[in-house]
Amino acid sequence: MASKEIPYKIYLEESQMPKAWYNLRADMKNKPAPLLDSETKKPITAEKLQNVFCKELVKQELDENTAYFEIPEAIRNFYKMYRPSPLVRAYCLEEKLKTPAKIYYKFEGNNTSGSHKLNSAIAQAYYAKEQGLVGVTTETGAGQWGTALSMACSYFGLDCKVYMVKCSYEQKPFRREVMRTYGASVTPSPSTETAVGRKILEKHPGTTGSLGCAISEAVEAATVKEGYRYVLGSVLNQVMLHQSVIGLETKAALDMYGVKPDMIIGCAGGGSNLGGLIAPFMGEKLRGEADYEFIAVEPVSCPTLTRGKYVYDYCDTGMVCPLAKMYTLGSDYIPAASHAGGLRYHGMNSTLSQLCYDGLMEARSVSQTEVFEAAEFFARVEGILPAPESSHAIKVAIDEANKCKETGEEKVIVFGLTGTGYFDMYAYEKFHDGKMDNYIPTDEEIEKALSNIPVIE
Numbered sequence: 445m446a447s448k449e450i451p452y453k454i455y456l457e458e459s460q461m462p463k464a465w466y467n468l469r470a471d472m473k474n475k476p477a478p479l480l481d482s483e484t485k486k487p488i489t490a491e492k493l494q495n496v497f498c499k500e501l502v503k504q505e506l507d508e509n510t511a512y513f514e515i516p517e518a519i520r521n522f523y524k525m526y527r528p529s530p531l532v533r534a535y536c537l538e539e540k541l542k543t544p545a546k547i548y549y550k551f552e553g554n555n556t557s558g559s560h561k562l563n564s565a566i567a568q569a570y571y572a573k574e575q576g577l578v579g580v581t582t583e584t585g586a587g588q589w590g591t592a593l594s595m596a597c598s599y600f601g602l603d604c605k606v607y608m609v610k611c612s613y614e615q616k617p618f619r620r621e622v623m624r625t626y627g628a629s630v631t632p633s634p635s636t637e638t639a640v641g642r643k644i645l646e647k648h649p650g651t652t653g654s655l656g657c658a659i660s661e662a663v664e665a666a667t668v669k670e671g672y673r674y675v676l677g678s679v680l681n682q683v684m685l686h687q688s689v690i691g692l693e694t695k696a697a698l699d700m701y702g703v704k705p706d707m708i709i710g711c712a713g714g715g716s717n718l719g720g721l722i723a724p725f726m727g728e729k730l731r732g733e734a735d736y737e738f739i740a741v742e743p744v745s746c747p748t749l750t751r752g753k754y755v756y757d758y759c760d761t762g763m764v765c766p767l768a769k770m771y772t773l774g775s776d777y778i779p780a781a782s783h784a785g786g787l788r789y790h791g792m793n794s795t796l797s798q799l800c801y802d803g804l805m806e807a808r809s810v811s812q813t814e815v816f817e818a819a820e821f822f823a824r825v826e827g828i829l830p831a832p833e834s835s836h837a838i839k840v841a842i843d844e845a846n847k848c849k850e851t852g853e854e855k856v857i858v859f860g861l862t863g864t865g866y867f868d869m870y871a872y873e874k875f876h877d878g879k880m881d882n883y884i885p886t887d888e889e890i891e892k893a894l895s896n897i898p899v900i901e
């Protein structure tokens with residue numbers, strides 16, 4: 445068959461690498477709703493956002509009309525160290541599943557930080573440096589973002605201050621040390637270093653923390669310290685813009701061999717890798733040039749798109765960030781402590797939320813034991829030890845490939861393999877020891893977290 449001529453790994457030549465990021469919002473008829481000022485509840489101004497975020501990144505955040513943003517040369521040079529990432533034809537997986545489906549995955553784990561997060565970290569560090577800042581502050585949950593940002597900051601000689609969700613800080617000491625190796629300072633969150641941290645500790649003593657709460661601390665630290673700004677590794681539209689490099693490379697690689705995907709699958713935490721992967725394909729769909737099925741996969745224990753509400757909500761527990769209209773479980777929502785599989789954020793990128801709301805993308809939730817079963821199966825068949833987050837996409841890709849086996853359809857399935865799982869062995873251990881449960885939040889619990897959502901008329 446002709447398909448066998450497709451190499452196991454498709455790499456682009458340096459000259460074929462994207463020179464501009466693609467802003468999907470430019471092609472949307474229904475644009476995502478604007479960010480609102482958390483005090484006035486009116487659309488937030490660039491001026492106000494610049495107190496928290498870097499100037500150029502604010503511009504990217506608010507621009508919904510410019511389709512392409514040139515990637516500065518310094519960032520393209522950094523990308524060359526670990527990009528293009530391979531687009532892999534999963535021949536071994538197809539054979540093992542005995543499926544007629546053709547499966548491809550875009551592997552973003554081939555860099556020291558171990559995930560796609562470096563694509564945006566280097567861009568954000570670059571703009572901070574350009575602005576003449578001393579450093580940046582941020583939060584990290586599982587640790588990938590903090591690691592990526594510390595790498596990016598050390599490359600440009602910026603100070604990097606990371607608030608790490610306390611349970612990860614304790615469970616992942618090696619992640620912490622990687623960050624420190626790159627010169628970052630790492631504080632477990634909630635901490636007593638910030639006013640918002642102290643307030644959260646008072647309200648929830650003994651809490652193991654959440655992303656929303658670490659965000660609040662990092663934002664406060666950035667606004668209090670001279671020469672610092674806050675940077676965020678997911679959720680925002682600027683992050684999705686930088687991550688479009690994933691989708692642009694994927695599309696260029698597939699186009700090279702004349703392959704058109706039927707279905708594109710990605711895991712969704714805050715939505716950046718999924719948004720970046722689907723961007724050029726969704727753009728074609730929005731312009732009526734092609735059609736694809738898109739599937740966002742999330743955990744049953746943090747079911748933002750599948751059980752959340754599409755409303756304005758706070759992006760952080762401390763309610764200091766602007767309000768975004770998005771699918772949300774409420775900024776007070778903290779997934780069960782037994783949830784080890786990542787993707788713990790209560791909200792979702794506003795662009796992806798709008799696309800879901802408009803029925804242009806489907807969302808599914810999967811349980812963490814199913815996810816780890818898929819992860820282990822994939823590790824044994826394809827060799828790569830996947831991150832738990834990425835394994836949500838693997839699980840649904842396998843489900844879809846199995847459906848093709850029943851129907852005999854030769855669908856082309858593309859999924860995002862966002863990272864490696866070497867620092868998640870504690871979660872793998874729980875799975876292997878049979879100690880992993882599948883906690884599904886009750887309707888009452890979700891209602892309760894949603895009851896704190898601000899009322900915007």
Ligand SMILES: *Cc1c(COP(=O)(O)O)cnc(C)c1O
Nearest residue numbers: 588678713714715716717833863
């Ligand atoms: C952060 C992360 C995710 C989820 O973040 P998104 O913004 O939804 O992409 C997924 N996979 C890995 C490996 C991550 O580090």
